[in-house]
Amino acid sequence: MIEPTLEVETGLWDARPLVIGMDEVGRGALAGPVSVGAFALARCDEVPAGLRDSKLMTAKARERTAPVVREWGVAAVGHASAAEIDAVGIMAALAIAGRRALEALHLAGVDVVGSAVLLDGSHDWLSSRLRRPLAITTRPKADRDCGSVAGAACVAKVERDALMVAHDEDHPGYGWASNKGYAAAVHMEGIATLGPTRLHRRTWLKSDGAVRASAAA
Incomplete structure (x- = not known):
């Protein structure tokens, strides 16, 4: 398994x-927010033991590692809500969630403007907002490769997962x-039987509850 390093961060x-x-999580879900983690890191030499690409970690491993991160x-x-995703689209919603994460870092005392920002992916989805x-x-x-981004994804995944577990109690x-909130069989059956909730991305659903082709892209 590939372990993240600080090689890119060292150059920055x-x-x-x-x-x-x-990094973002929840982009492809049908319900709940899209969430962006932002993780500010000063120069250091080591990545915490066990931190990996969040998609390759078990839920227990993420929950164990997030406090260490x-x-x-x-x-x-x-976070950007399902309603915001419906209103402006997923890419603009990503930028909104990312801006909110950076604003939270600023309130925590981080010099965001004076920092280098490292985004996962080949496209700058953040600057527009x-x-x-x-x-x-x-x-x-x-x-997968950069410790700071792996840390951001781990923290964001744990926080978003906890939100969806709490929402499950309100919307069984x-x-x-x-x-x-992803398109598992039980979720699709629930949409077909109960209809969408306020937490569903309505523009990603057809009237019969099926997933629009564009939502899976």
Whole structure:
């Protein structure tokens, strides 16, 4: 299994004192928010033991590792609701969630403007909703290869999963405690039987509850 390193961050630290790794979770779900983790990290030498690409970690491993990540640097998570996704689209909603995560870091005392921002992926999905430009670097598979981005994803995944488990108690019948809002069979059956809730991305559903082709892209 590939372990994240700090090789990319080390190059960025040569120019700026902090690197803010950022990654999104929940992008492909049918219900719940899209969430973005932002993790500010000062120069260091080691990645916490057990931290990996969040998609390759078990739920228990993520829950065990997230508090360690929060002690390693400064973490924040921003969310954009299903209603916001329906109103502006998923890419703009990603940027909104990312801006909220950065605003939370700012309130925690992080010099966001003076930091290097490292985004997972090949596209800058963040800048469109920022009030001022930031020093952004994009990198495909940064959630796998870069410790700061892996940390951001782990914290965001744990926080979003906890939200969906709590929502499952308010909206039983969709299986969110297990599927976290993704298109599992029990979730699709719940939509067909009970209809969508206020937490569903309505533009991603047809009138019969089937997933639109664009939602899975």
